[in-house]
Amino acid sequence: MSDIHPVTVPKWGLSMDRGVVAAWHRQPGDRVRKGEDLLDVESDKIANVVECPAAGILRRHVAAVGDVLPVGALLGVIADSDVPDAKIDALVAEFQANFVPIEAAAGGGPQPQVIQVGGKRVRYLAIGEGDDALLLLHGFGGDLNNWLFNQEPLAQGRTVYAVDLPGHGESDKRLETGDLDEYAACVTGFMDAVGLRAAHLVGHSMGAAVALRIAAGAPGRVRSLTLVCPAGLGAEINIDYLRGFAAANSRNLLKPLLAQLFANQELVNRQLVDDVLKYKRLEGVTEALDRTIAAQFEGGRQRSLLRDAVGLCPAQVIWGAEDRIIPPQQAEGLPASVPVHRIAGAGHMPHMEAAAEVNQLIASFVAGVA
């Protein structure tokens, strides 16, 4: 099976439940490289490219141009040339027999909720059930939707929470200081509010520094740490990106900045830029971001180094090899007990660019701790 790769309808955004096949770029029999453009799919909001999930030969077009298919439905099959046709046919038949479309998010799917923490509004999304809890913390300028490709896959047998940090997403935009203490206090306050004594923390970028700050101050509340392209391990950071992001007020200014987040520039699509712009227009966001930069990155350097906190609980580091925001070299010199995973072909957002790989790393690490 490992040499057969199904291509399925992706889910671009919470509200996407189906896609229309707009065009195939490659034909059956073509040799394809991993990451190259395979076909165009449209949702009611956007048209985008689906990329080859693996290298091989495109063996089947299962979906035809014009087909309207639910998220997760089979579009085509990639496999090596030595895989017999019968095996491909069997896979297609098996997939189609077992495929159950996920219910539309607009219908019954989990919806973000709002809770008060210290008199301020915090938005969060909880998916899954189970006593084992995992908490996802986004980075500077992000929100809970950054975990779109991770939250549901990680919610097998456990509850996975994604929060909007203060000043971000749809949480309260007021920040007192903007430093890591304030962010960490909000997260532990959130854990209190939803009745979480301890959780596995998965933090991205600044969210990883927040997780480290919690581990340093309250190690008992942290079952494990997964640090994705983390802040907090070294002084260097791409301050031009941070300042530019805080200042950008138009699509044309924002797009080249967001491009720095990804190794694959195709991911910086219209929808992504528009969503970030919508966030940036909200009242109080510019002030919150400016305050955060002043508190945490003044002088263009990371002010809080928390390397010592890495050893306080089981920890792993995941880093996109092509990260242009925080240099992956900062993972060097950590305790030998801390696994460091470099993700080739990913930039600062490996949980989006290489979601399947990152999900696998998190799931197996957390299972090992539990």
Next chain:
Amino acid sequence: MARQISYQQAINEALRQEMERDPTVLVMGEDNAGGEGAPGERDAWGGVLGVTKGLYPQFPDRVLDTPISESGFIGAAIGAAAAGMRPVAELMFIDFMGVCFDQIFNQAAKFKYMFGGKAQTPVVIRTMVGAGLRAAGQHSQMLVNIFTHIPGLKVVCPATPYDAKGLLIQSIRDNDPVIFCEHKMLYGLLGDVPEESYAIPFGEANVVRDGKDVTIVTFGRMVHLSHEAAVTLAKAGIQCEVIDLRTTSPLDEDTVLESVGKTGRVVVVDESNPRCSIATDISSLIAQKAFGHLKAPIEMVTAPHTPVPFADSLEDLYIPSPAKIQAAVQRVVDYR
């Protein structure tokens, strides 16, 4: 899932949030407060279609009921703006604007220029535009172009609930007179709207849909009909880029020209009458600044050069339709 509210609710929420934020914001217009047979004032109507409903009880001193005298209360709003307030006046239908052209064109639009930049006129005139409500020739016009022609005025035409809220907040905060054109057929349209306050800058078009074959430039209600046409055309393999201008003054030339540079084929969709319209304006912009990119003559889809008819069947024929837009796109694609 973000919260969904209607275009009409989005406008109401923008007014409420700006009134809460800034004590100089006033709302004035016909039937905002009071009501038939009611003793004294009460929250009876909220304007002719209830857009301002609920504001009067919350801000009884700042929601003003006016006589049916557009020339009077539009002048009063402009005067209040020149004196330091931020009035939002509701002029029921843009068709009635004629009786107060002097106040708008010759006074509000000119103060900043004629007093050496020392005077500012932060007034917003909210008004309903467009055909489709079976309201005949005197209540159905799309006169956006007339105001776009006048330097000193800003002209805003939101197409979605999200844009309606963000553009109205920007309109209220803007220091120049703004004609805020609400399409009466969009009031019930639902869309994602953040509960928090936000402002959308003027002069920034919204690319509603990406495409590489044809650029459709449009605004207001026509954004939705153009999008519908684009979805149908995509099934035939024609990828349309749909640009919503959002504001016709100031105009986001860059987004239009950038798209034309990519596609080389243009359809402009404008609900107004065709002559001296936004359609002709955009066409001339492209002909002057992107001529070398054009692979086909520019097509315009507009209403005909007649008043809006009252007969249902004729009004339906009068308004640009997805079918007409598709046909125009097909013509620019087929041109050799």
